[in-house]
Amino acid sequence: MYTILTINPGSTSTKIAIFKNENPIFTETVRHSTEEISKYPRIIDQYEFRRDAILKLLEEKGFSISDLDAVVGRGGLLKPIPSGTYEVNDRMIEDLRMSVQGEHASNLGGLIAHEIARTLKIPAYIVDPVVVDELDDIARISGMPELPRVSIFHALNQKAIARKAAMDLGKKYEDLDLIIVHLGGGISVGAHHLGRVIDVNNALNGEGPFSPERTGGLPVLQLVELCYSGKYTKQEMEKKIVGKGGLVAYLGTNSAQEVHDMVKKGDKKAKLVYEAMAYQVAKEIGAMAVVLKGHVDAIVFTGGIAYDDMFLGWIIDRVKFIAPVMKYPGEDEMIALAQGGLRVLKGEEAALTYE
Numbered sequence: 214m215y216t217i218l219t220i221n222p223g224s225t226s227t228k229i230a231i232f233k234n235e236n237p238i239f240t241e242t243v244r245h246s247t248e249e250i251s252k253y254p255r256i257i258d259q260y261e262f263r264r265d266a267i268l269k270l271l272e273e274k275g276f277s278i279s280d281l282d283a284v285v286g287r288g289g290l291l292k293p294i295p296s297g298t299y300e301v302n303d304r305m306i307e308d309l310r311m312s313v314q315g316e317h318a319s320n321l322g323g324l325i326a327h328e329i330a331r332t333l334k335i336p337a338y339i340v341d342p343v344v345v346d347e348l349d350d351i352a353r354i355s356g357m358p359e360l361p362r363v364s365i366f367h368a369l370n371q372k373a374i375a376r377k378a379a380m381d382l383g384k385k386y387e388d389l390d391l392i393i394v395h396l397g398g399g400i401s402v403g404a405h406h407l408g409r410v411i412d413v414n415n416a417l418n419g420e421g422p423f424s425p426e427r428t429g430g431l432p433v434l435q436l437v438e439l440c441y442s443g444k445y446t447k448q449e450m451e452k453k454i455v456g457k458g459g460l461v462a463y464l465g466t467n468s469a470q471e472v473h474d475m476v477k478k479g480d481k482k483a484k485l486v487y488e489a490m491a492y493q494v495a496k497e498i499g500a501m502a503v504v505l506k507g508h509v510d511a512i513v514f515t516g517g518i519a520y521d522d523m524f525l526g527w528i529i530d531r532v533k534f535i536a537p538v539m540k541y542p543g544e545d546e547m548i549a550l551a552q553g554g555l556r557v558l559k560g561e562e563a564a565l566t567y568e
């Protein structure tokens with residue numbers, strides 16, 4: 214029996230869980246408000262704050278970390294790599310610290326896992342980081358050769374939910390064409406063709422729908438004008454696109470739940486903006502249906518906002534002609550992390566090496 218600590222830093226929360234093999238014996242989500250997070254200029258600056266929150270919580274709940282056999286973190290913005298479980302190594306630590314592909318909360322997953330594991334002399338792993346890259350070559354062409362499209366999305370949850378949906382459909386993931394829609398602090402819409410994510414909006418760098426904290430795609434020349442207007446520094450512009458974009462920019466909160474309540478209380482602006490987010494998600498689903506040449510076995514919704522039936526209703530109204538809809542609100546990332554670590558601990562799979 215293996216005891217595994219899983220750590221999943223998201224843009225608006227840190228989720229942790231302890232598993233005995235595949236059985237969760239403790240799970241908790243620490244939510245981070247916009248005010249709390251915006252104190253830190255860079256995500257790497259949240260390292261101590263999130264690590265201490267995890268250790269404090271485990272102590273409060275009476276868990277002794279000395280019982281652990283491994284720590285598994287959600288992987289971050291590394292170089293593009295194939296799907297799988299990776300042992301955290303020095304090269305990875307360096308790339309995570311240097312934000313080699315940019316800033317993302319999950320950069321902290323590998324770093325915090327490594328630190329806790331190091332003190333206990335046990336292994337630290339990451340599984341299916343956000344840079345899992347299975348794009349078809351045609352999807353990499355952006356229109357500007359210097360700026361190829363890059364695969365950055367909720368790979369861990371999209372893969373886990375796709376497999377779950379396949380099981381519920383009584384088929385193998387590798388035999389299906391699915392559109393997986395992750396609705397979290399960031400939003401990604403992936404075209405899964407026979408087990409590979411052949412196209413997906415880059416959910417971090419300003420592609421696809423806007424989300425609670427991100428702008429998604431923007432009018433490009435207007436953006437260039439704003440960058441050169443002298444009003445903002447580079448760092449401020451980056452923050453306006455990732456962190457302070459989307460619902461935060463229009464409505465001052467990263468909580469779709471709060472926005473839902475504003476709409477229910479009759480706030481017209483909140484309704485227009487929230488419905489526009491659903492409209493943009495629906496457009497992205499349409500685009501991925503075209504990627505799959507109209508052959509779509511199911512459209513599958515997941516992530517925190519998938520709990521909101523009003524929001525899903527707006528999307529489904531526009532996309533129900535494409536394929537049947539399945540809903541898996543929340544995420545399966547914690548069990549996916551534990552299973553990834555467990556496969557290696559049990560010797561069913563060798564840990565991959567990050568180079």
Ligand SMILES: Nc1ncnc2c1ncn2[C@@H]1O[C@H](COP(=O)(O)OP(=O)(O)OP(=O)(O)O)[C@@H](O)[C@H]1O
Binds near residue numbers: 469471473
């Ligand atoms: N019942 C609900 N109704 C509406 N929105 C909800 C509900 N429950 C959670 N949410 C929203 O889901 C969003 C967070 O989703 P999630 O927890 O999947 O994101 P995250 O893990 O922080 O970030 P990411 O998924 O991008 O890594 C928040 O905006 C939150 O308000």
Ligand SMILES: CCCC(=O)O
Binds near residue numbers: 399400415417
């Ligand atoms: C970009 C992948 C993960 C996220 O949006 O938080």
